[in-house]
Amino acid sequence: MADVKKYAEQDFSKVRGLTGISDKQLEEHLKLYAGYVKRTNALTEKLSAMCAAGQASGADPVFAELTRRLGFEYDGMILHEYYFGNMTAGAQAEPPAGGKLRQALEASFGKYETWLGDFRAIATMPGVGWAILYQDPNTGWLSNHWVTLHNDGHPAGFKPILVMDGWEHAFMRDYLATERAKYVDAFFKNVSWEACEKRLK
Known part of the structure; x- marks a missing residue:
């Protein structure tokens, strides 16, 4: 079987010291993000194994539900990466004029x-x-x-x-x-x- 791709948690250590969003809040939120990464990897591995074994079937409720769940977990991972990626301490109040x-x-x-x-x-x-x-x-x-x-x-x-x-x-x-x-x-x-x-x- 081909190697199953693994997603790695991105480093968002720079997202600390925000105004009005505490580090404690961020720590909890980053744990939730880590869970999305972990579940995305687990589902990808499970679905890849089913596919390699010839068990991929839309009529199989287990395969179908795992596939649907992967969409939720994967997008949960990606959206959190966009979210944490578009925040920083000491930010400007608005985008620069003329930018x-x-x-x-x-x-x-x-x-x-x-x-x-x-x-x-x-x-x-x-x-x-x-x-x-x-x-x-x-x-x-x-x-x-x-x-x-x-x-x-x-x-x-x-x-x-x-x-x-x-x-x-x-x-x-x-x-x-x-x-x-x-x-x-x-x-x-x-x-x-x-x-x-x-x-x-």
């Missing part, structure tokens, strides 16, 4: 403030999920979306530019379940606009 990201936001929304208001509105909607700024690979336009489950609702082929985890586990050590708006405020004090700009095509 590539600022220009893309203004081209898509008219004004930066219009984009920010739209993203904040989405990020504070009731429910659990992710607020994500995407780029359409065909037009270059940016748009904000809400994704409830990790693997459901992504616009096909779009590239995540800014990712905010809106599940309660992202903030409930620091804020109450009813205080997501305070967490969103804290999140925006820690956005690495440079990391987001690098994701633009």
